[in-house]
Amino acid sequence: MTYIVECKDISKSFGKTNALVDVNIRIQKDKIYGLLGRNGAGKSTLLNIIDAQMFPTAGEVKVFGEAPFENKKVLENICLIKESGMFLKDLKVKEAIYLASLFYPNWDADFAERLLDEFELDTNKLYKHLSLGMKSQLSIIVGLSGRSPLTIFDEPYIGLDAPGRQFFYDILIDDYMNNPRTIILSTHLIDEVSNMLEEIIILHKGKVEIEGNADEIRSKAFYISGDKIQVEDFIKFKKILHKELMGENMLAVIYDSLYEKEKAEIYSADLTISSIPMQQLFIYLTGGKMVKRGVINE
Amino acid sequence: MRGGAFMKMLLDDSKLIYIQIADAILDAILKGSLKEGEQVYSTNQFAKLYGINPATAAKGINLLVEESILYKKRGIGMFVASGAKSMIIDKRRKQFVDEYVTKLMNEAKKLSITKEELINLINKYEGGEKR
Numbered sequence: 057m058t059y060i061v062e063c064k065d066i067s068k069s070f071g072k073t074n075a076l077v078d079v080n081i082r083i084q085k086d087k088i089y090g091l092l093g094r095n096g097a098g099k100s101t102l103l104n105i106i107d108a109q110m111f112p113t114a115g116e117v118k119v120f121g122e123a124p125f126e127n128k129k130v131l132e133n134i135c136l137i138k139e140s141g142m143f144l145k146d147l148k149v150k151e152a153i154y155l156a157s158l159f160y161p162n163w164d165a166d167f168a169e170r171l172l173d174e175f176e177l178d179t180n181k182l183y184k185h186l187s188l189g190m191k192s193q194l195s196i197i198v199g200l201s202g203r204s205p206l207t208i209f210d211e212p213y214i215g216l217d218a219p220g221r222q223f224f225y226d227i228l229i230d231d232y233m234n235n236p237r238t239i240i241l242s243t244h245l246i247d248e249v250s251n252m253l254e255e256i257i258i259l260h261k262g263k264v265e266i267e268g269n270a271d272e273i274r275s276k277a278f279y280i281s282g283d284k285i286q287v288e289d290f291i292k293f294k295k296i297l298h299k300e301l302m303g304e305n306m307l308a309v310i311y312d313s314l315y316e317k318e319k320a321e322i323y324s325a326d327l328t329i330s331s332i333p334m335q336q337l338f339i340y341l342t343g344g345k346m347v348k349r350g351v352i353n354e
Numbered sequence: 355m356r357g358g359a360f361m362k363m364l365l366d367d368s369k370l371i372y373i374q375i376a377d378a379i380l381d382a383i384l385k386g387s388l389k390e391g392e393q394v395y396s397t398n399q400f401a402k403l404y405g406i407n408p409a410t411a412a413k414g415i416n417l418l419v420e421e422s423i424l425y426k427k428r429g430i431g432m433f434v435a436s437g438a439k440s441m442i443i444d445k446r447r448k449q450f451v452d453e454y455v456t457k458l459m460n461e462a463k464k465l466s467i468t469k470e471e472l473i474n475l476i477n478k479y480e481g482g483e484k485r
Contacts, residue, residue: 088407225405233398233408251371251406271410274370323452326460330368 066115093259135204160202168201188215250334282327375414
């Protein structure tokens with residue numbers, strides 16, 4: 057199988073700070089990936105390395121099977137949309153769009169036109185006069201219209217308000233189905249995007265904490281609650297992320313496989329089981345000392 | 355295609371999404387809004403309707419293909435199999451014991467409701483809103 061992106065033992069240090077530590081990931085063709093991580097987890101560093109804007113300190117990167125650095129064939133097929141600083145300040149919106157259309161070989165001008173219209177973006181405005189939300193809109197229009205085989209959004213939607221983000225998500229899913237391509241969404245707004253993701257990579261302190269199919273990850277993450285003794289008994293051999301105690305009742309957060317037989321046991325033992333939203337799982341996995349509510353020290 | 359068979363329901367965090375997609379189809383068949391032999395929404399239509407990844411929608415649909423509740427007509431789409439409704443009823447009846455009866459008995463035990471009292475309550479029960 058050929059991968060769109062292959063990172064082998066990537067490390068990146070800035071002075072004494074280790075931004076990435078032995079990162080190994082493989083990105084498959086035409087899937088939507090979520091690159092999730094807290095502030096400073098290393099998401100942007102990793103994406104900049106994939107786009108050859110930065111060298112790794114150690115390790116090897118391949119994009120479309122080749123080393124990306126100074127490789128025109130590779131780079132013109134990657135579109136990395138960043139949170140800020142995408143365009144020259146003194147350009148008008150329409151000039152920025154024109155330049156982008158020259159840069160990306162798969163540029164869809166009609167689609168860009170339609171999006172400019174739907175976002176109601178004034179094309180004669182100078183980039184430096186745009187609000188944060190408008191800058192985000194422009195970045196998103198470029199990212200979607202570029203139709204690059206590898207399209208990466210590094211949190212450009214941060215500047216958008218909730219309806220603006222919803223609009224972006226709806227268009228993204230729609231456009232992805234019409235024009236399948238590999239998409240990486242880097243974000244910490246996990247609740248909003250998690251249903252759109254097919255694959256998930258969680259970065260934590262520069263390392264890959266979890267990666268895999270989103271549905272498989274979801275199916276392993278669950279809350280189980282009920283009588284303390286029964287819960288303890290049930291979770292004995294499970295990977296426990298967190299436990300909370302309230303009197304005789306316990307709530308446990310589990311990340312492990314659950315078999316059909318065990319589900320039947322849960323019902324007969326009067327235990328309650330439910331899935332954990334991706335964002336909550338993310339908090340349990342990466343929150344560290346911040347997850348304090350009802351912690352039981354053992 | 356019976357597009358109107360599906361009301362867009364809200365997705366629920368406590369269940370896996372592809373299971374919810376499968377359940378929505380099963381409910382539509384049970385209620386009769388989606389009949390045997392009729393075409394079901396495509397993967398992409400479900401993805402668009404719920405704002406989910408098409409691979410997730412496909413997983414929900416494929417689950418029902420494996421259970422022979424839906425079948426695939428090559429190049430056309432997914433259809434409800436004949437006998438689907440009775441298969442669903444059989445399956446749901448088995449689940450009914452696990453999920454509802456067991457829960458009911460457990461809760462009754464906690465409230466010291468005896469079996470006789472419970473049977474009485476069921477006999478007297480006329481359905482929620484009518485009472």
